Amino acid sequence: MATSSTNKPLRVAPIWLREAPSARGVDSAWVRELARDCGIEVAAITGPEPFAGLETHLHDRIEDGHLEGFDWYIPERATVSASPDQLHSTVRSIVSVGLPYYRTPPDIPNDGAVRGKIARYAWGRDYHKVLKQRMTRLRERIQERAGRPVEARLLVDTARIVDRAVAGRSGLGWYGKHTCIIVPGHSSWVLLGELLLDLDLEPDVPLDKNCGRCRSCLDRCPTQAIVAPYQLDSTKCISFQTIEQSGSIPRELRPLMRNWVYGCDECQEACPYTGAAQETFDAAFEPASLRNVAPELDWLVSMTEEEFRATYRGTPVPRTKRRGLARNAAIALGNCDDERAVEPLAGALTSHDEALVRGHAAWALSRFPGREARRALEQARARDTDEFVLDEINRALEALPV
Numbered sequence: 001m002a003t004s005s006t007n008k009p010l011r012v013a014p015i016w017l018r019e020a021p022s023a024r025g026v027d028s029a030w031v032r033e034l035a036r037d038c039g040i041e042v043a044a045i046t047g048p049e050p051f052a053g054l055e056t057h058l059h060d061r062i063e064d065g066h067l068e069g070f071d072w073y074i075p076e077r078a079t080v081s082a083s084p085d086q087l088h089s090t091v092r093s094i095v096s097v098g099l100p101y102y103r104t105p106p107d108i109p110n111d112g113a114v115r116g117k118i119a120r121y122a123w124g125r126d127y128h129k130v131l132k133q134r135m136t137r138l139r140e141r142i143q144e145r146a147g148r149p150v151e152a153r154l155l156v157d158t159a160r161i162v163d164r165a166v167a168g169r170s171g172l173g174w175y176g177k178h179t180c181i182i183v184p185g186h187s188s189w190v191l192l193g194e195l196l197l198d199l200d201l202e203p204d205v206p207l208d209k210n211c212g213r214c215r216s217c218l219d220r221c222p223t224q225a226i227v228a229p230y231q232l233d234s235t236k237c238i239s240f241q242t243i244e245q246s247g248s249i250p251r252e253l254r255p256l257m258r259n260w261v262y263g264c265d266e267c268q269e270a271c272p273y274t275g276a277a278q279e280t281f282d283a284a285f286e287p288a289s290l291r292n293v294a295p296e297l298d299w300l301v302s303m304t305e306e307e308f309r310a311t312y313r314g315t316p317v318p319r320t321k322r323r324g325l326a327r328n329a330a331i332a333l334g335n336c337d338d339e340r341a342v343e344p345l346a347g348a349l350t351s352h353d354e355a356l357v358r359g360h361a362a363w364a365l366s367r368f369p370g371r372e373a374r375r376a377l378e379q380a381r382a383r384d385t386d387e388f389v390l391d392e393i394n395r396a397l398e399a400l401p402v
């Protein structure tokens with residue numbers, strides 16, 4: 001039997017997927033139809049009952065340290081998020097909604113540039129805004145059809161509710177071992193939200209699907225962050241480190257991060273269901289330029305605030321800030337095994353305005369055992385006064401062969 005990192009037995013079939021909310025006699029097919037009219041391709045309905053078993057599961061994950069680094073992920077919040085009926089006293093039904101976003105990457109020119117990778121969900125416009133706008137429209141349409149004011153609460157990616165638990169119980173999709181919700185026809189490439197309504201709607205039923213013996217996502221994860229089926233240790237996840245981590249990235253993870261500079265799609269790409277995922281033609285997820293998909297690392301590590309804003313405004317990327325993205329680019333340059341990385345790294349080490357970036361550039365230079373890297377590090381050691389940077393430089397010099 002699979003066990004968590006603290007040897008707690010894994011609950012094999014979470015009870016919150018097996019609940020059968022009572023039918024309320026109102027046909028809900030029209031809600032799904034209206035959703036599609038509003039640009040929301042998939043929707044399914046569940047009741048407001050607490051997700052039995054979820055509270056304990058979340059508390060266990062917190063206790064195991066798997067959610068460390070999320071200040072807001074505290075047991076009290078987790079308790080509330082497991083009981084949607086506590087969020088809004090009048091809620092009678094929840095509409096789980098999803099925006100599929102899978103698309104093939106644009107052609108990468110053969111221009112010799114060393115490039116990083118941005119996770120697909122961040123190629124286009126910020127999904128929080130896109131989904132909220134469409135959900136607002138859906139709420140208005142529901143109200144028109146219901147012929148009375150409808151109280152509604154619209155949630156996308158908040159601490160108030162576990163989006164995947166709603167999607168799982170409503171049958172919008174089912175849990176993969178990578179912990180993502182797999183939606184038929186789209187694999188896990190679907191962003192989730194929900195409308196809590198004071199309307200009685202007939203609930204849909206959970207899908208009777210599972211991964212069987214497959215474990216491709218666990219095997220493919222570069223940092224082994226999926227510590228057991230359905231259990232992710234966020235602190236090891238490249239997505240967490242490149243997006244949520246505001247400080248230094250743990251040294252042991254840096255060499256494993258490959259060229260991901262914002263998020264990570266490895267576990268989803270490994271999934272056999274991705275082979276059958278439909279391309280989206282949703283303009284909201286169309287990248288404005290190649291830099292929104294596969295930016296040149298030498299540019300990222302030295303971009304100005306103006307360039308950063310002009311390129312990434314309106315997308316999810318600003319969450320990591322210019323310094324975070326440049327830090328991630330320094331690590332990716334360190335992992336690229338291409339001597340051309342030394343020059344931009346030496347430049348970043350000498351002149352980047354953020355100590356965070358200079359320090360990670362020092363680490364990255366330690367991966368290039370030539371004389372140039374050593375010279376850049378020694379020169380920087382004589383000039384830099386920041387403690388973190390000096391520590392990184394000293395460690396890098398120690399790691400380089402004399």
Ligand code: B12
Pocket residue numbers: 011012013014054057058061070119120121156157158159160161162163164165175178179180181182188189190191192193230231232234237239240244262263264265267
């Ligand atoms: C915190 C968070 C993260 C953290 C932690 C992720 C995690 N797995 O917990 C980090 C930063 C690592 C992260 C990464 C990503 N995230 Co995120 N994240 C969230 C957030 C805000 C909360 C998730 C949460 O509560 N996690 C706590 C853990 C304990 O819950 P869980 O992993 O979902 O646990 C479930 C399973 O383990 C399952 N389960 C447990 N035992 C068992 C046993 C069996 C048999 C079964 C079937 C199931 C099962 O039930 C649990 C409860 O839902 C949600 C938004 C939200 N408010 O819900 C988005 C969300 C989950 N993220 C999302 C996305 C897109 C991503 C990334 C793909 C982004 C990227 N490309 O970089 C990666 C995917 C990494 C991965 N493999 O999960 C989407 C997922 C869409 C989907 N189709 O599933 C969400 C829903 C945002 C949204 N609104 O669309 N994310």
Ligand code: SF4
Pocket residue numbers: 178220221222223224225226232236237238239263264265266267268
């Ligand atoms: S997003 Fe990347 S690092 Fe995180 S679990 Fe998936 S493969 Fe592993």
Ligand code: SF4
Pocket residue numbers: 175176177178210211214215216217218267270271272273
């Ligand atoms: S890769 Fe395999 S184990 Fe992982 S989610 Fe997909 S089907 Fe499930």
